[in-house]
Amino acid sequence: MLRAVVTNGPNGLEVFLAADSESSSESEYTPEDCEFAPDNPEAFTGLGDCGAGPSPILPEAKELAWGAGTFIVFALLMRFFLYPRLRRSMDARYEAIRAGHTEADAMRQAARSEVATYESALAEVKAEASARVDAARAQLEQERGAQLAEANERISARRDAAAAEAAAAHEAARAEIGSAVAAVASRTVELATGKAPDAATMSRVVDEAMSAGVSR
């Protein structure tokens, strides 16, 4: 009796007929022709006895074992050796950076403090300089006033002296003129009357006339 054998061979689906009595040795296929090795090579009669191959969905035990083993080794290495080593050096660098920042902050703070001290000292010096300038100016003003007053006094004294001198010169000139006028008048009177007037009287008359003329 014949039976139909359908196989999924290397060239796609294949169908062939085989007699029940047909032995594997009479088959045109051998287990080597199978895509996947037959489960029982001794009982191989044709491609129908080939292995089904691994399931594309079900996990294979060896893959499971290798995946688990390698990952567990890696996780342990990472936990106890690789990560702590890297983390330590990362932390050390972060710490150095943080220390650098802290130092920079401290330096900035110190610099600000020094600037504040400098500005305060500068303000003090400016205030002191201003006070000194004001004091010097006041002293100068005072000295100038004193010197001005002294000069005014000197001028006033000189003016008074000059006025006295002028008055004396005026008086002398007046007396000289008066005596000259009195002499001229006495001579004139003497020529007119033939008699020399009294010198004192003439001098008094001339003085009176000159005083009247001055007052007019």
Added chain:
Amino acid sequence: MFALEFPPINEILRWTDVVPSVNKIALIAIAAVVVASVIFLIAGNADGSTAPRGVRNLAESIVEFIEGQIIMPTMGRDGLGWTPFLLSLFSFIYLCNVPGVIPIIQMPATARMAIPLFLSLLVWVIFIGVGFKHQGIGYLKNSLFPPGVPAALYLLVTPIEFISTFLVRPFSLTVRLFANMLAGHILLVTFALLTEELVQGGSIVLKPVGILPFFMLVFLTAFEVLVAFLQAYIFTILAAVYIGGAAHPEH
């Protein structure tokens, strides 16, 4: 016309053993651990007093990303103790994802169920353990009987909370990562096959059309780089959320 022959799903996922019991998925997992370990080892040995550069810069960026973008928003400062675990999780998943776009390898290890399933179960065990450690038996009460819910609603809420917290979480974590990476892998295979078929097997008229799936292939490859990162990030942040939620029930 031409007929596009798409290989069976098993053919694009089939990884024969390189040596007995070691297939390409196992090799990718080993390579991921070796690469990540070497990166963090070099970074740890580099001069830490100067500004980080090169490998050290990369390692420190990953650490700061995990701490700043995953732990602080989800667990707060108390969660920083989980950095090594979450760092391992993120690095391992990313390095298992990214071979999907590396020529010759071109297979994300997470496009197979085993690794996502193991990592999800690990996260599941950890967050339940953390919950019992921080809240004692009250963890079950707080998880299954959320405060502020009218007593009558517990009939509805408690089974939902049980299913979502204790059953769906590991399942969704697994399937999200596995399905996204598998879908991306299948997409790349699809456009690669289409390009090859059009350029090599198509008629002279169709050959120039092969440039279209080729551009799509290039775009999807770039997109898969993003997906590799995004899936690692999503898995890690969800793990952090679950652990943080178990440690601090008020969250």
